[in-house]
Amino acid sequence: MPLRTAKKSKRLAMKRKKGFSYRKFSLVKKTNDLLKKLFAVLFLFLLAGIGALSFYLYHSFRNPFAQAAGSLPKETRWDGKTPxxxxxxxxxxxxxxxxxxxxxxxxxxxxxxxxxxxxxxxxxxxxxxxxxxxxxxxxxxxxxxxxxxxxxxxxxxxxxxxxxxxxxxxxxxxxxxxxxxxxxxxxxxxxxxxxxxxxxxxxxxxxxxxxxxxxxxxxxxxxxxxxxxxxxxxxxxxxxxxxxxxxxxxxxxxxMDSTILSADKKIVVLNGTGKPGLANFCAQIIKNIGGRVVFVSNTKEEYAKTTLLTDSFEDYTSLRVQKVFGVSEAFHKDDYFDKEDFIDRGDIILIVGLDKMGFWW
Missing domain, CATH: 3.30.420.590 (Nucleotidyltransferase; domain 5)
Incomplete structure (x- = not known):
């Protein structure tokens, strides 16, 4: 008889002597497998509960009170530092x-x-x-x-x-x-x-x-x-x-924003919609927050989206104007010298697009 088989037989004999039973072993194994599955299910339920609670707390944190009827979602959140x-x-x-x-x-x-x-x-x-x-x-x-x-x-x-x-x-x-x-x-x-x-x-x-x-x-x-x-x-x-x-x-x-006032940036507002008076209206809003509007005119072509051109993406006035008018992306004004006139007249250029037409303005 091979050596490995002899050792195996000896182990089995020892187990039988100690009262080992395949039936008992099989039952214990099945019980352990069942407990593992049960704990896995409970763990998944626990994770789901934690996830649901986190989701609830997150939304409660962002919107602790019910919003009024007919509200629109806010694109940005206030950091408590700017006006x-x-x-x-x-x-x-x-x-x-x-x-x-x-x-x-x-x-x-x-x-x-x-x-x-x-x-x-x-x-x-x-x-x-x-x-x-x-x-x-x-x-x-x-x-x-x-x-x-x-x-x-x-x-x-x-x-x-x-x-x-x-x-x-x-x-x-x-x-x-x-x-x-x-x-x-x-x-x-x-x-x-x-x-x-x-x-x-x-x-x-x-x-x-x-x-x-x-x-x-x-x-x-x-x-x-x-x-x-x-x-x-x-x-x-x-x-x-x-x-x-x-x-x-x-x-x-x-x-008026004191930081915008002190920065004294030159701002140009261009109407990219063809709707008369829209650029002047937006220029007045900029003036009322402390901006210095130096020129108002029209663009060469129509713009679907309102666009902000600036000489510095980190500039406070640029960021404030961008937020006020809900501009999703700003561009460096140097990229538009060949596209539009009057770019050289300001540090910041706001091109009012068709997305600002209608009853919003």
Missing amino acids: INLALIKISDLSDDSSTISDLLVLHIDPEGERYALTSINPNQQVSMPFGFGENSLNQAYAVGNTAEPKLNTALTCRLLESSAKIPIDGYFLTDSVGWGRLSELSGEIDPTDLGRSFSLSLIFKVKSLISILPESVRTDLSLPEIYYVLSGLSKSRSAMSKFCESGAECLPEF
Whole structure:
């Protein structure tokens, strides 16, 4: 008998002597295999649960409160360092998508300058409505947006506000009379000349009340970090440097970006759509944020997309203009010398494309 077979026989004999059983061995092996599969399934369920929880927390972090009807997704998020303009909209009833606007304000926060500006916008002013509604009161914007497909309640309100005030709107807070009352109870009497006191970081310590009130009373497109930056910016603002205005025109100088003002970059705006007045309108928005527009004209050809040309991709003014007009990509202006006239007249050239036509502007 071969040596290996003899050793094997000896091992089997020893196992039998110790009570070894193939049936028992097979049962134990099957049990172990079953337990391994069970643990594998449980592990997969655990991973799925963690993934679902992470997904929920991520979206809660980005959008802690429900967005208002007819909102559009934000392309970029605020870092809490640059100035921001927020629309504060109060409607008659949050649960009614056809509500009228009762109060309309714009809040400008300048974190670097440690100041804010709050201006009241007349909701009864006449504006040009889309969708065949013609001239109508601005207070109907939320309701008119409800007639669009898809709905554009808040989006239309913010865009018409941009058009009338000629300042960019970077986000919004929407509430109604009931919600405003509950917020007032939480923060105390709201003083528009000292918002830092009314909406300070101390509100964070009222987490339980905030959780119970805000989701039902407020709609916003800001993420949780952005809301924190808003509270931080207001709490650090100096009342002596801040201002409350009864009219938008009075407050326009307060909405200028001090960094853009000091940079004093020469900006050229070119109309690439053929729609008269569009370049002048965009130029006015740039002026209202502190930009120095030196020339406005038309392009040689039509542009489908709004384009930004700059001499520096890291330049603050270029980045701010790019964000304000939602330009997805910037190019070096040297690449366009052979394509367009007037490129040499500015450090930054904004070519307004067909994507900015329609009711947006």
